Amino acid sequence: MILHRPIPDGFKIKTAAITKKAEGYYITLSLQDVSIPKMTHNLPTMDNTMGVDLGLKSFLVTDDGEEVAIPQHYRKAQKLLQQKQRDLSRKKKGSNRRRKAVKRVAKAHSKVANQRKDFHYKIAKKLLAKGKNIGHESLNIKGIAKTRMAKSTYDAGWGQFLLILAVKAENAGLTTIPVNPNGTTQDCSNCGQKVPKTLQDRWHSCPYCNCSLDRDHNAAINIKHRAVGHLVLKAQVMPDAIAGFTEKPALYALA
Ligand SMILES: [Zn+2]
Structure with missing residues (x-):
């Protein structure tokens, strides 16, 4: 071999x-x-844990606001694959040309899959080099993965990435912590109040505490908080911001 x-x-x-x-x-x-020693008991805390938000725009964003972009060559390979697939669909069934086209599509598929896997390993290594446990959205919550995947223009393969991340983390004596993703985008990471957003709203701008962050950065901080069981309580409320707001300020608790 x-x-x-x-x-x-x-x-x-x-x-x-x-x-x-x-x-x-x-x-x-x-x-x-x-x-390599077996994983030592390592309780996630605010200091030894980071949060990552799996993005649509970028591959992921950390709670430090660090963005991991989708590599260009990866998009290119995916485009090439689509082109080869179109090629194939135009070939006559049973023809020699079609057989060859099938082979080309299969090759392009392998290439995309290999590139993706390499990228996943690279990013897992980069994240774990920080020596922290990693909180991330659980993809097992029904509907979440599906709707996000559908909205994504590429197949990021988050399932595969999280699997690689979990194995590599364990080898490094660290752990990955899946958390409930419901509301991680909407909730303010600074005061816990709900700040509704549509998919187009790229910025988190909290009217209660004036916290102002990139949408995915805000989500990553919420994910970190959930991973370590950190409760965000309503901290400060600007009286001006809530003037005319009828809903009583309520204590916020994690789901
Ligand atoms: Zn806030």
Whole structure:
């Protein structure tokens, strides 16, 4: 076989899986690093935990406001794939040209999938280099993933990314914490009040506490708070801001 990387010292081969792809066969070895200690009990706190919001505009935004963009080459490859798919649809069934086009589409698919996976590994590594536990939206909440995916113009593959992130975090003695995403965009990360937004509203501008942030940055902070069980209470209320506001200021509790 063509070994792309040598098997590092100290690793033990545990399993081998063979898969057939358009361009040939692949063998996937799973290795165990015997030197890495088992995860130590690591309770998430405000200091040792970060929050990430999986975005539509960018790939993700952290609670520090750091943005991870979707790589350009990735969009390009996806466009190429669509073009090849159109090509294929114009070929006559059973023809030789069609068979060749099918192969080209399959190859382009593999390429996109491989690029995406590489990107996911790279971002997971970059995030975990901060040495923090990572809170993120749970994609298991019915409807959330679906509607977001549908609105996204590309397939970000968040499920795969979060899986990679969870495994890599554990290897580093860290943990990933899925949280309920309901309201993470609407709630003010500074005072907990609901600040309704439409999908077009890119900015969080709180009339209660004057907190002003990028929409996804605000969501990432809320996700961090939920991950560590940090409760945001209504902090300060500007009297001017609530003049004429009839709803009683209420204590805010996390779902
Ligand atoms: Zn606020």
